[in-house]
Amino acid sequence: MRDTMADRFTKMHGLGNDFVVIDAREDAVEMTAARAHAIADRRHGIGCDQLILLEPSEKADVKMRIFNADGGEVEACGNATRCVATLIGKPAVIETLGGMLRVSPADGGAEVTLGEPAFDWEQIPLAMPMDTRDMPVAWDELEHGAAVNVGNPHIIFFVPEADAVALTDLGPRIETDPLFPERVNVNVASLDGPDRLQLRVWERGVGLTQACGTGACATAVAAIRAGLAKSPVTISLPGGDLVIRWRDGEPIVMSGAATRVFEGETDWARFG
Numbered sequence: 001m002r003d004t005m006a007d008r009f010t011k012m013h014g015l016g017n018d019f020v021v022i023d024a025r026e027d028a029v030e031m032t033a034a035r036a037h038a039i040a041d042r043r044h045g046i047g048c049d050q051l052i053l054l055e056p057s058e059k060a061d062v063k064m065r066i067f068n069a070d071g072g073e074v075e076a077c078g079n080a081t082r083c084v085a086t087l088i089g090k091p092a093v094i095e096t097l098g099g100m101l102r103v104s105p106a107d108g109g110a111e112v113t114l115g116e117p118a119f120d121w122e123q124i125p126l127a128m129p130m131d132t133r134d135m136p137v138a139w140d141e142l143e144h145g146a147a148v149n150v151g152n153p154h155i156i157f158f159v160p161e162a163d164a165v166a167l168t169d170l171g172p173r174i175e176t177d178p179l180f181p182e183r184v185n186v187n188v189a190s191l192d193g194p195d196r197l198q199l200r201v202w203e204r205g206v207g208l209t210q211a212c213g214t215g216a217c218a219t220a221v222a223a224i225r226a227g228l229a230k231s232p233v234t235i236s237l238p239g240g241d242l243v244i245r246w247r248d249g250e251p252i253v254m255s256g257a258a259t260r261v262f263e264g265e266t267d268w269a270r271f272g
């Protein structure tokens with residue numbers, strides 16, 4: 001009987017940003033962009049925003065690999081990091097392409113300490129030198145954007161009403177603009193009370209999601225830098241709230257829910 005350990009997965013979400021999590025620390029699972037894309041397909045596959053693959057790490061408790069629904073492997077995923085923290089079940093260090101993350105499970109979710117944000121145009125990255133605090137570029141009504149890298153690249157626009165922005169049109173146009181050599185996650189935020197912002201995100205490689213953990217971190221950092229809010233900042237997303245703490249020169253700390261939905265079993269070979 002084939003050992004089905006390698007064919008198990010856990011379906012999870014962080015505020016509705018959903019994941020298929022494969023724990024391949026005991027049994028390696030080969031992952032390609034095509035296979036991740038097929039698994040993420042909501043009609044022909046299992047369905048998720050991101051595919052998360054856990055592997056052994058030489059320098060941390062676990063290596064977390066992140067594949068967007070389009071199959072692209074990326075550096076960071078805040079909501080998935082909280083989900084993996086609850087699977088580990090104790091304080092741990094997680095290795096990602098975007099850096100080392102410290103996590104500790106809390107009731108119903110987890111707290112994640114990311115690295116320090118990066119603001120230099122080459123670190124976002126942008127295709128040309130630019131002031132990333134107030135970018136001299138516009139896409140229709142979205143202007144004066146701020147760019148922040150929190151392990152992955154984000155552009156943030158502060159607008160009067162986030163719900164009024166045609167993000168399904170503007171999101172993909174900005175995501176794939178040549179200004180962003182590695183594409184970008186697109187965040188539109190509006191003030192929702194003292195130190196509270198409403199946020200909607202068009203995610204690189206996915207599209208509109210219910211929540212984006214790194215987007216919440218990048219938006220809170222940009223708001224604090226712009227003097228629009230003070231830490232701790234509550235970010236209200238369609239799927240729920242995250243609390244972000246940050247001061248200049250320090251790492252970002254994100255707290256929020258993480259949910260295990262079900263365990264499943266399959267044969268990964270059927271996904272190509």
Ligand SMILES: N[C@H](CCC[C@H](N)C(=O)O)C(=O)O
Pocket residue numbers: 017049050068074075076077078079080152153185203204205206211212213214215
């Ligand atoms: N689409 C993002 C990865 C997932 C980010 C989001 N799901 C989060 O929780 O941070 C990117 O390409 O950088």
